[in-house]
Amino acid sequence: MTMNAVYNGSNLDSIVGEDPGIPFALLDEESKREIRRALLHAVCVPGYQVPFGSREMPVARGWGSGGLQITLAIVGKTDIVKVIDQGDDEGVNAVNLRRLVVTSTGIEESSEVVESTIIQSRHRIPEDEMINSHTLVLQVPVPEPLRGVERDMRELARMHAEADYSRMWVSLYEDKVRNGVITQTTGYPCLVNGRYVVATTPIPRWDIPRLHDSQFLTLFGAGREKRVYAIPPYTLVEPLTFEDVPFEVEQANGARCRLCSSSESFLVESPGTNGDAGTWTCSDTAWCRARRLK
Amino acid sequence: MSKIVIPDSVLKVSGLGKIYGPITDGAIERTGSHVGTARDYQTGSIVAAWDVNFEVAAGEALGIVGESGSGKSTVLRCIAGDIDSSAGDVRLATFENGESNLLSLDAATRRKMRIDQVSVVYQDPAEGLALGVTAGGNIADPLTAAGWRNFEGIRARARDLLQRTEVPLDRMDDIVRSFSGGMRQRVQIARALANNPRLVLLDEPTTGLDASVAAGVLDLIRGLLEEFELAAIVVSHDFSVIEMLTERCIVMHHGRVVENALTDQLLEDPHHPYSQKLVSAARA
Numbered sequence: 123m124t125m126n127a128v129y130n131g132s133n134l135d136s137i138v139g140e141d142p143g144i145p146f147a148l149l150d151e152e153s154k155r156e157i158r159r160a161l162l163h164a165v166c167v168p169g170y171q172v173p174f175g176s177r178e179m180p181v182a183r184g185w186g187s188g189g190l191q192i193t194l195a196i197v198g199k200t201d202i203v204k205v206i207d208q209g210d211d212e213g214v215n216a217v218n219l220r221r222l223v224v225t226s227t228g229i230e231e232s233s234e235v236v237e238s239t240i241i242q243s244r245h246r247i248p249e250d251e252m253i254n255s256h257t258l259v260l261q262v263p264v265p266e267p268l269r270g271v272e273r274d275m276r277e278l279a280r281m282h283a284e285a286d287y288s289r290m291w292v293s294l295y296e297d298k299v300r301n302g303v304i305t306q307t308t309g310y311p312c313l314v315n316g317r318y319v320v321a322t323t324p325i326p327r328w329d330i331p332r333l334h335d336s337q338f339l340t341l342f343g344a345g346r347e348k349r350v351y352a353i354p355p356y357t358l359v360e361p362l363t364f365e366d367v368p369f370e371v372e373q374a375n376g377a378r379c380r381l382c383s384s385s386e387s388f389l390v391e392s393p394g395t396n397g398d399a400g401t402w403t404c405s406d407t408a409w410c411r412a413r414r415l416k
Numbered sequence: 417m418s419k420i421v422i423p424d425s426v427l428k429v430s431g432l433g434k435i436y437g438p439i440t441d442g443a444i445e446r447t448g449s450h451v452g453t454a455r456d457y458q459t460g461s462i463v464a465a466w467d468v469n470f471e472v473a474a475g476e477a478l479g480i481v482g483e484s485g486s487g488k489s490t491v492l493r494c495i496a497g498d499i500d501s502s503a504g505d506v507r508l509a510t511f512e513n514g515e516s517n518l519l520s521l522d523a524a525t526r527r528k529m530r531i532d533q534v535s536v537v538y539q540d541p542a543e544g545l546a547l548g549v550t551a552g553g554n555i556a557d558p559l560t561a562a563g564w565r566n567f568e569g570i571r572a573r574a575r576d577l578l579q580r581t582e583v584p585l586d587r588m589d590d591i592v593r594s595f596s597g598g599m600r601q602r603v604q605i606a607r608a609l610a611n612n613p614r615l616v617l618l619d620e621p622t623t624g625l626d627a628s629v630a631a632g633v634l635d636l637i638r639g640l641l642e643e644f645e646l647a648a649i650v651v652s653h654d655f656s657v658i659e660m661l662t663e664r665c666i667v668m669h670h671g672r673v674v675e676n677a678l679t680d681q682l683l684e685d686p687h688h689p690y691s692q693k694l695v696s697a698a699r700a
Contacts (some may be wrong), residue, residue, distance in 0.1 A: 134692075190557035284524045291560035296553045298567060298590050 141200035147194040148226040150162075153177055157195035157350070161341060164352035169314030170282075176348040186219055186244060188343030189261030192350065193223055193242050196257065202230045204238035209246040216244075234406045245277050245308070247329040249387050249409040254355055254366070256338040260325065265344040265351065267311045267321040287319050287362075294362060304367065313360045314353055318388075328371045328388045334359040377402040382413040425471040425509065426647040427615055432468040432504030432519075434490050437461030438501065443662070444455030444617075449669040449690060454487070464490040465670045470666055470676065474614070477641055477648040479658040479679060481694065486668040488651040492617050494519065495649070496536045497526040508533060510614040531561050535608035539620035541600035547593040551583060551603045554592060558610040572667065577606040580638060598629035602636065609640065616641075618650045622657055634660050655698040659683060667691045 143150065153175075169321035179187040186207075193203065205220035207213030211233040219242065224231050232238050235250035242259040250283045252258065271289040272278050281287065290311060295306050309323035310330055320342070322330060333340060333353055340353040353359060363369040380401045387409060389402040404410035435443065443456045447463040454463050465487035472478045482487045494501040497518065506518040511533050521529060538544045545554050554576040557566075564570050578588055581602040587595070592603055601621065608616055621637060622630035638661055641648050650661050657678060658665055667675040667688065675688040681698075686692045 127465050159605070167521060280523075284527065286527065286561070286563035288557050291565075292549060292553050292557045294558045295560070295570065296550060299552060364570075365565050365571075 123226045130232065138202055141284060144226065146199075147197050148180075148222070149177060149191070149194050154195040156225055160194065160350050161192065161352065163360075164341070164350050165339070165354050167318075167352060168354055168357050169318030169320045171320075171349040173348055174350050176345045179345065181215075181219065184263060185345035186215060186261040188350070189218055189242050189244070189345075189347030190222070190258045190343075190346075191345060192259045192277075192341050194226070194377045196259075197227055197229065197383060199229060199376060201227075201229070201233050201239045202237055203240045203242065204232050204235065204248075204408075205242045205351040206246060206248065206406075206408075207244050209248075210392075210407045212407065234412075235408070245324045245326070246382065246388070246405055247325055247332045249404075249406045252332075252336070252338045254337045254339075258338055258340045260342045260344045262321070262323050262344040262349075263346070264309070264323050265321055265342065265349040266345050267309075267319045269321075282318060287313075289360060290319060294364070297365060298364075304363065307372065311362045313358075313362060316356050318351075319362065320351060320353075326372055326388060327369075330359070330361050330369075330371070351368060374402060379410060382410045384410070384413060420636075424473050426474045427472040427509075427649075428505075428507050428514075429471070429491075429495065430469050430505045432491060432494055432506065433466040433502050434487075434499065435461055435466070435502045436464060436493055447609055447670065448672045448687075449674050452670065454485070454671040462479050465494070465668070465671045466503075468666075468668075469471055470642065470673075470675055472615070472647045472649060474647050475645040476640070476664070477650055477662040479531050480649060480651045480668060481653065481655065481658055481665055482668035483653060483694070487671040488602060488653075488668055489644060490671075491668070492536070492619050492649060492651050496534060496617055497521070498536070503571050508615060531558060532611035533613055534617065535611075535613040535617045536617045536619065537601075537621050539623050541592070541597070541604045541678045544604045545592050545600065547600075548591055550589050550591055551595070551606075552588045553604055554607050555610050562611045573610070574606075577605060578603070580640070581606040582632070585600035594630075598633060601633055602624065605633075605637065605640070609644070612644065614647060616646050616648045618661075619651070620652055620654075621656065623652070630657075637661060655683065655695070667694065 139402050157174055160172045164172045177191060179190055181187050185200050203223050205216045208217035220231055235252060237249045239255060240259060244261045266289060268278050268281055271293050294304055308326050310327050311322050312322055314320050335356055337355055339355055342351045361369045374389050377389050379389060380403050382404060384404055388405045390405045391400045391402050394400045434544045438461055440457050440459050443461055443463060445467055446456050447454050457519050468491050480491060482488050493499045494601060495506055501519050504519055507514045508518060511529055552574040555577055556570050559570050559573060575585060578585060583602045592600055598614055652658055662679050665679050665682060666673045675691045683695060686695045
C-alpha cells in the first residue's frame with residue numbers, strides 16, 4: 123500500500139513557480155497574445171462583443187474563466203491584483219482565483235483598491251475611487267444584452283450591426299407596463315459610446331453610473347460564451363431608459379450597515395432568524411473594514 | 417431616368433419580376449397566362465411574376481386580384497422587400513425624392529425605409545405582430561425604431577391608434593395572443609399606421625375573418641385610407657374586398673398582369689377572358 127503522491131501542504135510550489143513547464147501567468151504566450159488582440163479590438167470598438175478563443179482553465183466555465191483569462195493575459199510582473207466575489211475579497215471563488223493568479227505569476231495581492239492595479243470582480247465595482255492606473259476586469263455570465271428578446275444568432279448579429287434596438291426598448295416598455303417600474307436590476311442594458319448596447323452583467327444598477335466617463339478601463343470577459351468587450355476610460359455610458367422614466371439605482375430606505383453604519387454604500391440584506399427583521403451589511407467588505415478602522 | 421416618377425403618383429412599379437429557379441432564355445415565352453402555366457417545363461423554374469407595371473397615387477388604393485398562385489402576394493412582398501425580386505424598378509416619391517430603386521436597397525436601408533415609409537398588413541397577424549407582447553408594446557416597436565423615447569408619449573400615441581382602429585383601450589396592456597382574430601388584425605393595422613407611412617400594403621387583410629368582423633375591418637381600412645391620404649395596394653382574391661376598397665385594379669394570372677382597369681368597369685365589363693371567368697365565378 124503505497125501512495126503515488128504525497129500531499130505537501132497548502133502551497134502549489136510543486137506545480138508552478140520554478141517549474142519551466144508552466145509559463146508565467148499559466149497561459150502560453152500565444153494564448154495571451156490572442157486574448158490581448160481581442161481586447162485591443164474590444165477597446166477600439168467600445169461595447170462591441172469580440173469573439174475570442176476561450177481556453178480551458180482550471181476553473182469551470184461560468185465560474186469566472188473569462189475574467190481570469192483577461193487578467194492572466196494582461197498581468198505584468200509589477201502588477202498588484204485584487205479579486206472580489208460579491209464585493210468580498212474572502213469569498214471562496216475570489217480566494218481561489220486570486221491564488222491562481224498570484225502563484226502562477228509571483229505578483230503581489232492586495233485587498234486595497236488604492237494599492238491594486240488589476241481588480242477582477244464578479245457582481246460589483248469597489249466603492250473606493252478608481253483612477254486611470256486601475257483596470258477593472260469583470261467576469262460576465264451572459265454577454266448578450268439582447269438574449270432575452272432574440273435567440274437567433276444571425277438576427278442578433280444583424281440587430282447589433284444595424285443598431286436596431288427597438289425590441290430592447292419594447293421589453294423595457296413591457297416591463298414598465300406590467301410592473302409599473304423597470305424591474306431589471308443586475309445587468310441593466312446600457313448604450314456605450316452612443317453605439318452598442320451592452321449587458322452590464324453582473325453588476326447592480328448601483329454601480330452603473332460608475333462606468334460612465336470613468337477614469338479606469340473596464341474589460342468584460344465571458345469564458346463560456348467566448349466573448350470579450352470593453353468600456354474604455356472617458357466613454358459615454360447611458361443606461362437605456364425613457365426620457366420620462368428616470369434611471370434609478372437600488373435603494374434600501376433607511377437601512378444602514380450593521381458593522382460600519384454606512385448608508386451611502388451598496389448594502390445587502392441578511393435574512394433575520396425567528397421572524398426578526400433582516401440586517402444590512404456593506405457588500406464591499408474591504409471598504410466596510412477600512413471605514414470601521416477610521 | 418429623369419421622368420421615372422410622375423408628380424402625382426406616390427409609387428411607380430415598372431417591369432417587376434420574380435423567378436424561382438434558373439433564369440434561361442425563353443423562360444418568359446414558355447410561361448404566362450396565354451400558356452396556362454407559371455412553370456417553365458424546360459427548367460422547372462417558376463415565373464411567379466413578370467413585367468408588372470403600375471402606379472399608385474396618394475389617397476388611392478389599387479387592387480390586385482387573381483386566383484391562388486397567380487403572383488399577387490409575390491408582387492406585394494417584392495415591393496415590401498420581404499423577398500428579393502429578379503427584375504424591376506420600384507420608386508417611392510417620398511423616399512429619397514424617388515431617386516432610389518427600392519428593390520436595390522441593402523437590407524439595412526430597406527429596414528429604415530420600412531419604419532416610416534411603407535407598412536405591410538399581413539393576412540396572418542402572427543407575421544406582423546409579436547403575439548407575446550401587449551397591443552401597446554407592438555405599437556411601441558415601430559415608434560421606438562423611429563426614435564420615440566418618451567414613455568407617456570408612446571402610450572398616448574398607442575392609445576390614439578388603438579382608438580382609431582376600434583380596439584378596446586382596456587385591452588391595450590394585454591398580450592396580443594389573447595385577442596380574437598379580428599382584434600389582432602385591428603392591432604396590426606394600428607401598428608402599420610404608427611409612423612404615418614406613405615404606402616400601406618394590405619395582403620388579404622380580411623381573409624380568415626368571419627363575414628361580420630371582416631366588414632367592420634374593411635370599413636375601418638377604407639376610413640383610414642381616406643383620412644390619411646394613404647397610397648395603398650390591396651391584394652385579395654375576394655371581389656367584395658376589392659370593390660369596397662379600391663377604385664382601380666389589376667388582374668393577375670399565372671404571374672402576368674392580364675387586365676388593368678377601373679374596379680367598377682372590371683366587375684361590369686371584364687375584357688380579358690380570364691377576368692371574365694374570374695368575375696363570373698365570383699358573381700355566381
